[in-house]
Amino acid sequence: MINKELKTIDTILFDLDGTLINTIELIVASFLHTMEHYYPGKYTREDVITFIGPPLSETFTNLDPSKVEEMTKTYRTYNHAKHDELVKEYEGVYETLEKLEEKGYKMAIVTTKSRGTAVRGLELMKLDKFFDVVVSLDEVENYKPHPEPLEKAMAALQADRSKTLMVGDSKHDILGGKNAGTKTAGVAWSIQGKESLQTYEPDIMLDTMPELLHYLGVE
Known part of the structure; x- marks a missing residue:
C-alpha cells in the first residue's frame, strides 16, 4: 500500500473537525x-450538512448579510455549551499521531475554526x-481553499x-x-461522503486514519 509519491513526505498538515x-x-x-x-421549520439535518466546511461568516453571509454577527454569536454560544458533551474521538487517530511523532514527522493543524475552539x-x-x-481562522486573511493557511503552517x-501532505474531510x-x-489525502468518513470527496481527486483516500502509516511506509 506504500505510495511511492508519498515516501518523501516529512510534513503533514491536518484539518481538525471531521478529520x-x-x-x-x-x-x-x-x-x-x-x-x-x-x-x-425551514432547515433539516440534510440541509445544514451542506454548511460544513467553510467558516461561519461565509455560511451566514449567504443566508443574511445583515445578521452574520448575530447568527455567529447564537451558533457559538450553543456550540461552546454543548462542546464537551458532543465531541467524540475517531478510532485510531491518537495512535497514528503518536507513531508519526515518534518517527519525526512535522505536523500542524490547519482549520477554519477560531483558535480557542480548535x-x-x-x-x-x-x-x-x-x-x-495550529493555524486557525484567527491567524489568516484568507481561509482554505486559499493557500495562505497551509503556507503559514509550512x-x-x-x-x-x-514534501508536505494535507489531510482533510472536505x-x-x-x-x-x-x-x-x-500532496493531498481525503478521509472516507467525511460527512459529505467518500464519493463526493473523491471528485476533487485527492492523491490518496484514507478509509481509516491508521492507513496513513501504510501509505507513508511507516512501520
Missing part, C-alpha cells in the same frame, strides 16, 4: 439550533501535545511543500492542498 476529531454531531446540532431560531477540541481529545503549530514548520482541504502545491 481528527468527530465534531459532526456538535456542528449539525449547532447549525440546527441556529436555523431554528432564525428560520423556524485548542479546546485538541485538549479534550488529548491531541494537543502533538501540535505546536513556514512555521520550515517545511518544503513538495473539498476546502483538498483544493487548499492543491493550491498550496502539497
Whole structure:
C-alpha cells in the first residue's frame, strides 16, 4: 500500500473537525439550533450538512448579510455549551499521531475554526501535545481553499511543500492542498461522503486514519 509519491513526505498538515476529531454531531446540532431560531421549520439535518466546511461568516453571509454577527454569536454560544458533551474521538487517530511523532514527522493543524475552539477540541481529545503549530481562522486573511493557511503552517514548520501532505474531510482541504502545491489525502468518513470527496481527486483516500502509516511506509 506504500505510495511511492508519498515516501518523501516529512510534513503533514491536518484539518481538525471531521478529520481528527468527530465534531459532526456538535456542528449539525449547532447549525440546527441556529436555523431554528432564525428560520423556524425551514432547515433539516440534510440541509445544514451542506454548511460544513467553510467558516461561519461565509455560511451566514449567504443566508443574511445583515445578521452574520448575530447568527455567529447564537451558533457559538450553543456550540461552546454543548462542546464537551458532543465531541467524540475517531478510532485510531491518537495512535497514528503518536507513531508519526515518534518517527519525526512535522505536523500542524490547519482549520477554519477560531483558535480557542480548535485548542479546546485538541485538549479534550488529548491531541494537543502533538501540535505546536495550529493555524486557525484567527491567524489568516484568507481561509482554505486559499493557500495562505497551509503556507503559514509550512513556514512555521520550515517545511518544503513538495514534501508536505494535507489531510482533510472536505473539498476546502483538498483544493487548499492543491493550491498550496502539497500532496493531498481525503478521509472516507467525511460527512459529505467518500464519493463526493473523491471528485476533487485527492492523491490518496484514507478509509481509516491508521492507513496513513501504510501509505507513508511507516512501520
